[in-house]
Amino acid sequence: MTKTITIDPVTRIEGHAKISLYLDDDGQVADARFHVTEFRGFEKFCEGRSFWEMPGITARICGICPVSHLMASAKAGDAILGVNIPPTAAKLRRLMNWGQLVQSHALSFFHLSGPDLLLGMDSDPAQRNVMGLIEKYPDVARNGIRLRRFGQKLIEMLGGRSVHPSWTVAGGVRDPLSDEDRSKIRRLLPEALDITGLALDLLKGAFDDFRDEEAMYGNFPSLYMGLVTPEGGLEHYDGLLRVVDSDGNVLEPGLAPARYREILGEAVEPWSYLKFPFYKPAARRAGSGASGEALEHYQAGMYRVGPLARVNVCDFAGTPRADAELREFRRLAPRGRPVANSFHYHYARLIEILHALERIAETVDDPAITDKRIRAHAEVNNLVGIGVSEAPRGTLFHEYHVNGDGILQQVNLIIATGQNNLAMNRTVKQIAQYHITGGKVSEGMLNRIEHGIRLYDPCLSCSTHAVGQMPMVVEVYGAAGELVERIARD
């Protein structure tokens, strides 16, 4: 390997990452790596705290999808209490979860990827951002802002604030939905639905301009995982884990999410703080079948999560407009097989927005939605609680072990984005190999490679939660800010 190109930092994604491209003597891409460079250690520093605090703390893992952590954390708390939360509380949580899906997907499509899709992958990097979009396509930008705002407003109406609301609790939620806010949501819905329709037209209209991207951006077989309803429908708050392979075979039809450890393992590589979750049965099959071997072949257990995976694993969406779109979406792949191209994460995201808006409309019409019975009270009744939900970026797991006083003894979090780590690496390599030949590299090419990451809309401050054998530098500063001593340990 004669030359390494580093993209540092990867921009228009959430969190800190770099990409390395390794070129051989002929200037061809031999390998590529996506490095996640931040580490936070939530799992470890939460030990010794009360599980009641966890929604508030873990929401701060991520400012884009705090609601997902609120959901998974509160659900783990429900399990520790051993309660069935009041039906209205579950409906209200779903409402907020869909609100978040709308805002987060709108952000990804309009604010983060929109500049590539509308201004062009090779456009001036100084302009290639949401401000540039505002200048060149003010109407589209305004639509994006307003669609995201719909989701943020819904979260704020329920939880009192748009980012990090302290509203979900073990046992339910803190505040009911008022009649006034319910009418407000109804008034805001038609515009949000219109904008989503426009976004779908915009994207589908652009497919012709993105033939290469459609063919080459993360197009490979993999497994897909997501929650489905007991009937097999698209699901974001509860449900069963389903795993499907690239031929459309169902490997796990509906596993209780609390049993996730039976199928998921996590690998580690020295060049990223982000772990590599994998589907254990596939990794085991790739080896001799012994479970100790699974880790050696973990790459064979690559699976994708998030919008593309969810629309691939479900049998139907369950709402009319989203189902119509889903039928059209399915034509992108041979009959009965999942859509394997990560470029279509964009499309899947818009279908999910549509579905969420339709569900929100149904739910606010439910007479029980303004009921005031929204919280079950109990003590610690179970020492283990597992809470699972679908974050915008994929399946999210919170597992808490507590003592009789509810003090956390052990915490395990499996974050949506991490589960796409193998696929993101593969995608980066595929795009780099396609665009870079003979060592010639342009800014636009590098941006295309970054777009390969943006497809997954990763959330990296979420992902790197685990504590490990970390390298350390101790720097001691004097009062005037001068470096007095520096101690490094590997």
Added chain:
Amino acid sequence: MHKLRFATAWLGGCSGCHMSFLDLDEKLIDLADKIVLVYSPIADVKEFPENVDVTLVEGAVANLDNLKLAQEIRARSRLVVSFGDCAVTGNVPSLRNKLGVDDLLTAVYHEGPGRHPTGGDEIMPRLLPKVLPLHQVVKVDAFLPGCPPDAERIWAAVSALLAGEPVVLEPNMRTFG
């Protein structure tokens, strides 16, 4: 009209402060008339540029990359704003500070086929032993607390900065959390 050279950056945080910035919603469209966004995680400039008028910095200083960026920001910005509780106090990221260096070192990754991330090369930054608020690393000109500061608070600060006035927040806009 002279447009302000405006930047935003994130260090060790959750991006929630940036999300709150985007909650300015349609005010962003007004802002596009008054500023040039010269650097931001939501834009594509890779090097922090020279001659920046105002930089909002989200997040605490948690690793060597954060430290380096904080120093570049300071050297190249006229005004640096500590944006949100993580930057102002260390907040949630600093919860790891109660774990001594040794505790962190002895805790291990659950399992792995190869070596653990080691950092220390050009790619993977080393962690600082303690997560620090921004002002312990560089001089800060204004503080904008909140986890995150809400859009109204951000707008109060940004409008003052646009007008060339000092950031003076009402007491109810100076709360944490």
